[in-house]
Every structure is written in C-alpha cells, then in structure tokens.
Amino acid sequence: METLAMHISNGIIDGPVAAIFAALALAGLTACVLRGRRDLDDRLAPMAGLVAAFIFAVQMLNFPIFTAGVSGHLLGGALAAMLVGPWVGALCVSVVLVVQALVFGDGGVAMLGLNITNMALLGTAAAYLLIALMLRVLPRTRAGLAVTAFVAAMLSVVVASQGFVVQYWLGGTTDLGSNLAGLAGTMAGTHLLIGIGEGLITATTVLTVAKVRPDLVYALRSLRTPTTPAVPVSGGVR
C-alpha cells in the first residue's frame, strides 16, 4: 500500500535528512540554472514552458494499478530530457514540483528537497544518460528513437522511486526494520508498471515531434551533422 503518489508529504522523512537533501537539491538546481541559462534560447524557452505544462497536466493522470491497489502518476523526466535537454529538463520538472507543493499541497513544502532530488534530478539525469548512451548504440531510425524514449522513460521512473527508498532508509520517521526490502520491492514493481505507461506516452510524443519538427528535439541536436540547416519549418509557424 505504500507507494502511490511520489510526492513525499510532510512528516514522512525526518528533518535532518530532509535538510541534507534540500541542500543537495539546491546545489543541483544551481548547476542546472547556470547550464540551463546557456541552453535557453528563443526556441527552447516556449518549449520548456510547454514541456512543464505537459508534465503538469500528465501528472494529474493517475494510473490505477489494480494488482497492488495503488495508483501512481507519470514523472515526465525522460520527456523533458529528450526535448529540452538535461539541464532545462530538470528545471522544468522542478518548477512543476514547486508549483504543486506551493499551490496544490501535493508533496510537503518541507520535503521539496527530497522530491526534487528524486524526480527532477535523479529521474532526469538517469533518463538523459540512457538517452545519450542508447542514441549512440542504436540505429538512427524511428524505431531506434522510439526504443530509446521508451526504455529511458521506464527506467528513469524506477530509479526515481528507488531514491525514495534510500531516503526512507536514511531518515524514515518510522523504523520499518526488515520491511524495508519489501518497500523497495513494491516501489520497484509498481513503478515498473507506471514506467511502461510513461514510456509509451514519451515514445509517442517524441516520435511525433521528431517527425514534424526534428529541430525541436534536444537529444537529436548533437547527432546532426553541423552542415544541416537547423530550421526545417513545417506548419507555417514562422
């Protein structure tokens, strides 16, 4: 019964551990702000906003997982890493988390550091490392891109869920004793299922965008040969 929404609410993890992770998240975000500022140009600014809005909307969709009697939602870290890169991507997810904590009470404000570490930093970093690796290994076809998006999204969700297990192990307010392994198992299992849903949504979205506006996919930028002009516009936007 223990997984559900991934936003940790107040009082689940004790103060000192929350403070350590808040510092960690702050350091990570500072790095992202510094690097992200360089990335954020005229094309990426509206994209970052839309990715954040998309993640915000998608996080409202809850997947019921009947076997475990719980539900969980998408994280969007892989989608963000794919479309706007790891730095701005982590910022997008963080913004979503901050607004949800401040306004919707989803995830405690005092636990923001933990949530940002799990979902924004850990999830996006795992996703981007996988994307970078797989795009080099897999053939540069639509299928290759789809598999990359799917696997990166699925595994990043599981990695983020294990972040919670580590945090609970370090500073859970209730000692679960040997049940901690059970917690880790349940978290991994349910989030593998969530990850499949997340992978499907990420793969469809990325494929569509890559087909129509490949210039918008950050992860494909480094792979393109430098001689290709960067703006293949379709749809009469500009």
Place this chain on the structure above:
Amino acid sequence: MGAGHGHVLYRESDSPVHRLPPEVKIVAMVVFTLAVVATPREAFWAFGAYAVLVAVVAALARVGPRWLLSRALIELPFVLFAVALPFLGSGDRVEVLGLRLSEDGLHGAWNILAKGTLGVLASLLLAATTTTRDLIVGLDRLHCPQVLTQIATFMLRYLDVLVGEARRMRVARISRGDDPRFLWQLRGFAAGIGALFLRAFERGERVYLAMLSRGYTGRMPAVWQGEGAASAGQWLVAATVPVLAASIAATAVVLS
C-alpha cells in the same frame, strides 16, 4: 486566457489575506510549514495550536471549512501509507482494540497525518488567496532565478493552451464521426497525444514570438515596474502567523 489568470483553487474575494502581497504569503507559508515539521511528534498540544492558527487565517480569508477539507483529500495516498505503518513498524508493540500494533508505527502514522494535513491546509490557503500570476510575481521578488520564473510563467499560460487544444481536437474527432464513450475516449486521446503536443507548441510559439516582438525580455511588466511590492508593515502583519508557529515549535522542542 485573457481576463482570468485565476486557477481552479483560487477563490475570488477581497479579504485582508487576499490583499497581502504574494511574496509575503509565500514566505509565511513556508516558515509555517517548516515550524510544523520541526515540532516533535509527541507534542500533541502543539498540533492543536497549529490547527487553530490555520482556522483563524482561513476565517480571515473567508475560506469555508468545507471547501478546505474537501480539497485536502489530495493527501489521501499518504494517509493510506500512515495507516499501514502501525502494522509494518518494528519495535515495541501495544494493544489497541485487540490488535497488536507497533508503538513506533502508531507515532509515525500520527506524525504523517498531522504534519501532512497541516501542510496541505497551509498551501490550500495560499492557493485560495493568490492567483498564479501573483504567485510568480512573488517568487520573482524573492529573487528566484529568472530561468525558473520564466519556465513557470509559460507553464501556467500553456496549461490553458493545452486544455484548449485538447478540447478542439476532441470536437474535431467527434464531428468526424467518432463517438467516444467511457474508457474508449482514452484511446483516441492517447493516439493523438503527440499531435496535441505539437499543436500546443506551435500555438505557444506564436504567442511567444508575439510577446518578443512587443518587448518581452523574460520578465513580466508587473515585476520590473515594482508596483505593489510588500511594505514593511505588510511584512509585519503577515509575520504574525509564522512567528507564532515558530514559538509554538520552539516551546514544544524545549518541553520534550
């Protein structure tokens, strides 16, 4: 979008709490939550005092208890986690209603329930009295990095774009003979999610370019014009709640 930049949780009103500048409310809410979390869980009276504080602010903001409580259901998942703790926790067992429960687990469950609920209520009060536009202005005045406020600004505006595009696509599907009912609506929605994203982006990009051509540089005019920034008096008024909460927390720590 035009007129209303409110959101589902915003309650239009003209109470003293609504009139406070957003940055003051954000700081007050964060400090209050930190004080609640820092309170030792055995200090039951302290949580009662916090609840009274929340009730007073809610009354001042003219937010009814029914509205607050029905929206606090968002934390239900973690309440379920809390219910499981007395059964899973280790250590000393106590007899409650014929069940042998972990004492540590019971305290943990109470801890999550009390602190979680108070945190949710505090953020709901912030949401009920502050529009999202003001929220971002507040974050900017608190020196939140501009990259973040810019992403947040676009996120909140594009949410409406996304919802609007989704509605248009649904109407388009239906007018072409699709007759979605119940769960099958999901299939059409899932198949079109990539198209939805692209359409929303291209719409959003046009809006963004229009903003650029009208002199947008990454901050909204309300921020750099500096009107309505909090005065010292307003900071003092709003400080009452977090200061009270902090003293309750300090007393509870000293007593325990």
